[in-house]
Amino acid sequence: MGKMDISVLTPQSTFYSGEISKLFVTDINGSLGILPNHSPLITVLIPSTVRFVSSDGGEKEFSISQGILKVINNKIVILCDECKWKSEP
Template identity: 40%
Template sequence: MSKMTVEVVTPERVVYSGEASMVIARGVQGDLGILPNHMPLVTPLKVAPVRIKTDGDQETKIAVSGGFMEVHGEKVTILAETAELPEDIDVDRAKRAKQRAEQRLNERQPDLDQRRAELALQRALARLDITNSL
Protein backbone atom coordinates (compact mmCIF):
# COMPACT_ATOMS: atom_id res chain seq x y z
CA MET A 1 0.00 0.00 0.00
CA SER A 2 1.26 3.45 -0.91
CA LYS A 3 2.18 5.85 1.90
CA MET A 4 2.75 9.57 2.31
CA THR A 5 4.55 11.66 4.90
CA VAL A 6 2.33 13.66 7.26
CA GLU A 7 3.38 16.47 9.59
CA VAL A 8 1.15 18.46 11.93
CA VAL A 9 2.96 21.58 13.12
CA THR A 10 2.01 24.44 15.46
CA PRO A 11 4.06 27.57 16.21
CA GLU A 12 5.34 25.79 19.35
CA ARG A 13 6.15 22.27 18.16
CA VAL A 14 5.77 19.36 15.76
CA VAL A 15 2.71 17.53 17.09
CA TYR A 16 2.81 14.61 14.65
CA SER A 17 5.26 13.32 12.06
CA GLY A 18 4.94 9.97 10.35
CA GLU A 19 3.77 7.87 7.43
CA ALA A 20 0.08 7.52 6.58
CA SER A 21 -2.19 5.89 4.03
CA MET A 22 -4.88 8.60 4.35
CA VAL A 23 -5.57 11.95 6.01
CA ILE A 24 -9.10 13.18 6.67
CA ALA A 25 -9.50 16.85 7.55
CA ARG A 26 -12.30 19.43 7.57
CA GLY A 27 -11.60 22.29 5.19
CA VAL A 28 -13.72 25.40 4.96
CA GLN A 29 -15.53 23.87 1.95
CA GLY A 30 -16.13 20.49 3.65
CA ASP A 31 -14.37 17.26 4.56
CA LEU A 32 -11.31 16.20 2.56
CA GLY A 33 -9.87 12.73 2.20
CA ILE A 34 -6.24 12.84 1.09
CA LEU A 35 -4.62 9.70 -0.34
CA PRO A 36 -1.06 9.22 -1.63
CA ASN A 37 -0.52 10.83 -5.06
CA HIS A 38 -3.21 13.46 -4.39
CA MET A 39 -3.07 16.54 -6.58
CA PRO A 40 -1.35 19.59 -5.02
CA LEU A 41 -3.64 21.52 -2.72
CA VAL A 42 -3.62 24.29 -0.12
CA THR A 43 -6.76 24.85 1.92
CA PRO A 44 -7.73 26.59 5.16
CA LEU A 45 -8.96 24.24 7.90
CA LYS A 46 -11.86 24.53 10.29
CA VAL A 47 -11.71 23.77 13.99
CA ALA A 48 -12.21 20.00 13.90
CA PRO A 49 -10.47 16.67 14.41
CA VAL A 50 -7.94 15.51 11.83
CA ARG A 51 -7.76 11.76 11.32
CA ILE A 52 -4.51 10.16 10.16
CA LYS A 53 -4.85 6.55 9.03
CA THR A 54 -1.68 4.50 9.36
CA ASP A 55 -1.25 0.71 9.23
CA GLY A 56 -4.42 -1.37 8.89
CA ASP A 57 -7.15 0.01 11.10
CA GLN A 58 -4.76 2.17 13.15
CA GLU A 59 -5.76 5.82 13.32
CA THR A 60 -4.38 8.88 15.07
CA LYS A 61 -6.80 11.69 15.86
CA ILE A 62 -5.63 15.25 16.46
CA ALA A 63 -7.80 18.18 17.58
CA VAL A 64 -6.84 21.04 15.25
CA SER A 65 -7.86 24.66 15.75
CA GLY A 66 -7.74 26.25 12.34
CA GLY A 67 -4.73 26.73 10.15
CA PHE A 68 -3.91 25.36 6.70
CA MET A 69 -3.26 22.04 5.02
CA GLU A 70 -0.79 21.77 2.15
CA VAL A 71 -0.59 18.67 -0.05
CA HIS A 72 2.46 18.56 -2.29
CA GLY A 73 3.94 15.44 -3.81
CA GLU A 74 3.96 12.66 -1.23
CA LYS A 75 3.73 15.03 1.73
CA VAL A 76 0.83 16.50 3.71
CA THR A 77 1.67 19.39 6.03
CA ILE A 78 -0.86 20.82 8.45
CA LEU A 79 0.11 24.20 9.87
CA ALA A 80 -2.27 24.70 12.78
CA GLU A 81 -2.81 27.45 15.31
CA THR A 82 -3.12 24.69 17.92
CA ALA A 83 -3.11 20.90 17.68
CA GLU A 84 -3.58 18.38 20.48
CA LEU A 85 -3.28 14.62 20.72
CA PRO A 86 -5.83 12.75 22.89
CA GLU A 87 -3.28 12.16 25.67
CA ASP A 88 -2.63 15.93 25.87
CA ILE A 89 -6.27 16.77 26.62
CA ASP A 90 -7.77 17.24 30.07
CA VAL A 91 -11.25 15.81 29.45
CA ASP A 92 -12.84 17.45 32.50
CA ARG A 93 -11.48 20.84 31.47
CA ALA A 94 -12.79 20.34 27.91
CA LYS A 95 -16.23 19.42 29.27
CA ARG A 96 -16.29 22.55 31.43
CA ALA A 97 -15.24 24.68 28.43
CA LYS A 98 -18.07 23.15 26.38
CA GLN A 99 -20.60 23.92 29.12
CA ARG A 100 -19.36 27.53 29.47
CA ALA A 101 -19.54 28.12 25.72
CA GLU A 102 -23.02 26.62 25.45
CA GLN A 103 -24.19 28.70 28.40
CA ARG A 104 -22.81 31.91 26.86
CA LEU A 105 -24.46 31.15 23.52
CA ASN A 106 -27.81 30.36 25.17
CA GLU A 107 -27.84 33.46 27.40
CA ARG A 108 -27.21 35.86 24.51
CA GLN A 109 -25.83 38.70 26.62
CA PRO A 110 -25.68 42.04 24.76
CA ASP A 111 -21.87 42.21 25.13
CA LEU A 112 -21.36 38.61 23.96
CA ASP A 113 -18.71 38.05 21.32
CA GLN A 114 -20.76 35.51 19.36
CA ARG A 115 -17.91 34.35 17.11
CA ARG A 116 -15.54 33.84 20.03
CA ALA A 117 -18.12 31.77 21.94
CA GLU A 118 -18.82 29.65 18.83
CA LEU A 119 -15.08 28.99 18.33
CA ALA A 120 -14.70 28.04 22.00
CA LEU A 121 -17.53 25.53 21.60
CA GLN A 122 -16.00 24.11 18.40
CA ARG A 123 -12.60 23.68 20.11
CA ALA A 124 -14.17 21.93 23.10
CA LEU A 125 -16.19 19.62 20.84
CA ALA A 126 -13.10 18.73 18.77
CA ARG A 127 -11.16 17.92 21.95
CA LEU A 128 -13.96 15.76 23.32
CA ASP A 129 -14.42 14.05 19.97
CA ILE A 130 -10.83 12.78 19.78
CA THR A 131 -10.97 11.54 23.37
CA ASN A 132 -14.29 9.77 22.67
CA SER A 133 -15.90 11.75 25.49
CA LEU A 134 -18.73 13.48 23.61
Protein backbone atom coordinates in the same frame (compact mmCIF):
# COMPACT_ATOMS: atom_id res chain seq x y z
CA MET B 1 -1.74 1.16 -1.06
CA GLY B 2 0.85 3.95 -1.16
CA LYS B 3 2.10 6.04 1.70
CA MET B 4 2.39 9.76 2.42
CA ASP B 5 4.63 11.73 4.78
CA ILE B 6 2.86 14.11 7.16
CA SER B 7 4.11 16.89 9.42
CA VAL B 8 1.77 18.69 11.82
CA LEU B 9 3.38 21.91 12.99
CA THR B 10 2.46 24.49 15.63
CA PRO B 11 4.42 27.66 16.48
CA GLN B 12 5.85 25.80 19.49
CA SER B 13 6.84 22.44 18.01
CA THR B 14 6.36 19.59 15.58
CA PHE B 15 3.21 17.96 16.97
CA TYR B 16 3.42 14.86 14.77
CA SER B 17 5.59 13.60 11.93
CA GLY B 18 5.31 10.23 10.26
CA GLU B 19 4.06 8.08 7.42
CA ILE B 20 0.34 7.64 6.78
CA SER B 21 -1.94 6.01 4.21
CA LYS B 22 -5.12 8.13 4.62
CA LEU B 23 -5.99 11.57 5.99
CA PHE B 24 -9.40 13.07 6.78
CA VAL B 25 -9.76 16.81 7.50
CA THR B 26 -12.40 19.54 7.39
CA ASP B 27 -11.68 22.64 5.35
CA ILE B 28 -13.79 25.71 4.60
CA ASN B 29 -15.74 23.72 1.98
CA GLY B 30 -16.46 20.61 4.10
CA SER B 31 -14.94 17.17 4.71
CA LEU B 32 -11.94 16.16 2.67
CA GLY B 33 -10.16 12.82 2.26
CA ILE B 34 -6.55 12.65 1.13
CA LEU B 35 -5.09 9.46 -0.32
CA PRO B 36 -1.66 8.79 -1.87
CA ASN B 37 -1.03 10.58 -5.17
CA HIS B 38 -3.60 13.28 -4.37
CA SER B 39 -3.40 16.30 -6.64
CA PRO B 40 -1.52 19.32 -5.24
CA LEU B 41 -3.65 21.30 -2.80
CA ILE B 42 -3.48 24.22 -0.39
CA THR B 43 -6.60 24.91 1.68
CA VAL B 44 -7.75 26.56 4.90
CA LEU B 45 -8.74 24.21 7.73
CA ILE B 46 -11.44 25.07 10.26
CA PRO B 47 -11.31 24.07 13.95
CA SER B 48 -12.13 20.37 13.79
CA THR B 49 -10.95 16.81 14.27
CA VAL B 50 -8.23 15.46 12.00
CA ARG B 51 -8.13 11.70 11.53
CA PHE B 52 -5.48 9.57 9.83
CA VAL B 53 -4.46 5.97 9.31
CA SER B 54 -0.79 5.43 10.07
CA SER B 55 1.45 3.22 7.97
CA ASP B 56 1.01 0.37 10.50
CA GLY B 57 -2.79 0.51 10.07
CA GLY B 58 -3.57 2.26 13.36
CA GLU B 59 -6.07 5.09 13.35
CA LYS B 60 -5.35 8.32 15.27
CA GLU B 61 -7.32 11.52 15.90
CA PHE B 62 -6.43 14.98 17.08
CA SER B 63 -8.20 18.32 17.34
CA ILE B 64 -6.84 21.42 15.65
CA SER B 65 -7.50 25.12 15.74
CA GLN B 66 -7.84 26.76 12.37
CA GLY B 67 -4.92 26.10 10.08
CA ILE B 68 -3.55 25.49 6.62
CA LEU B 69 -3.15 22.20 4.76
CA LYS B 70 -0.62 21.72 1.97
CA VAL B 71 -0.42 18.54 -0.13
CA ILE B 72 2.18 17.98 -2.84
CA ASN B 73 4.05 14.89 -4.06
CA ASN B 74 2.76 12.65 -1.23
CA LYS B 75 3.98 15.14 1.37
CA ILE B 76 1.43 16.75 3.69
CA VAL B 77 1.99 19.72 5.98
CA ILE B 78 -0.61 20.98 8.44
CA LEU B 79 0.15 24.33 10.06
CA CYS B 80 -2.07 25.29 13.01
CA ASP B 81 -1.98 27.44 16.13
CA GLU B 82 -2.90 24.60 18.49
CA CYS B 83 -3.62 20.89 18.40
CA LYS B 84 -4.02 18.02 20.86
CA TRP B 85 -4.68 14.30 20.74
CA LYS B 86 -8.34 13.38 21.19
CA SER B 87 -7.38 11.23 24.18
CA GLU B 88 -6.04 14.31 26.03
CA PRO B 89 -8.44 16.34 28.22
